[in-house]
Amino acid sequence: MLKTKVNINPAAIYHPINEAPAPSPETESIESMIARTQSPDYPQIAEGHKSAHQSLKLSFEEFQSALAHTDPDLADKKFGFTIEADGSLKVLDSSRQLSASDMDRLNELLNASSELKSAASSYRDASIALVAADATWGGNFMGGYILNKDNFANTIDLGALFLKKGTTPNAETLNGFFSSQLWSKGERMTHETVTQMPVGANKVDVTV
Template sequence: MALSVSAAHLAPANTRLAPSEQTLTPQAPSEAAGQALANAGPAAIYHPSEAAQTLREPLQVIDVWVGRSESPEFPRFAERFNGAQAVLKSAFTAFESALASTAPDLAATDYGFTVEADGRLKVLDKAGQLGEANIKRLTVLLNGSAELKTAAVAYRDATIDMTDAGSPWSGSVMGYYSVTNENFAKSIDLAPMLRTYDPSDLTDIKDRFLVTQLAYKGERATEETERAMYERRGWSLQD
């Protein structure tokens, strides 16, 4: 088949379309379509007055407390804490050994103890095994052990120093908690952290570590407690 290509313009054979003989008649929509159209709502409603009102609302200022960074002295305080803990464990082991000989009924109980703000040792009867009379007996015995009392107070002081040197958000994050002479007794039971347990015994395991006791009993640090800590230690907020 031969194809002929020409640059000349070729006019169409018919430039007019013949009218159709079909008549278009408008029809009303069905009842279902009409009901759907009536129920249909606009896709979006624009309220320019609300937008203008939003622009006029005052801005809210939210003050967020971040807290201090970890002190460069933290490793030194942590080392001091570890030393105080070792000394306290040794003193407590000696006390328990003596207690088993002098008061075996008390030694057989699951007693706890802590340090009050004035430095005295306080008996904790979490298991409810002692009673008032035995609590008094054990209180006298605990405070009568100069070695144990001195070691417990030193441990409390080392704990406070370590948390004060920590940060609420960086490093060890020990500064997340506020520990003071006044709230130590409410937060810490020393005995569970000093006893030796069978590895398979997981009873009250959360009481065997300082950080887990603080997690569920300790006071969380705030801007106010941090400011009070700086004032107590004589530190500058600008440091």
């Protein structure tokens, strides 16, 4: 019988280990966003905010001076305060130096000062107007936040604005600036909140 040899070894397989992979198509993410532009009235609004800041500073200094005479034990302690949506003032134990009794006394004293309450209310209104007039990108970079009477107390410590600032940057010195407090604790604006801005508000379409 005639025998035929058959090669049962597999054929050589080519592995393109050195072949460069085919380039994948580049993708680009495009998102349409509505951004606020800075109001043309911003310089005047900023001046109003500066004036309100100075008035609040003088009122708080007068309050602290009176406190040194009536309640020296409280005057020696660091504390902040803010203003609630209903216009009442609220002490903030930012330095953890106050007891519950201290806070009750300070809340009573703060709200007994009609001048300080009025100055705090004016400063809050000026601050809300300042943020609303600024740009989302550019300007002073405050327009990307929402500031109103409802969230102001959770955002701005008024007392921290007037603490003596040291030469070394730290959390306490940074809190001495309104913008720093807004950037660190403020409510960020979203696409939805910008689109819900009232008709006529300063805004522009931006593609990023």
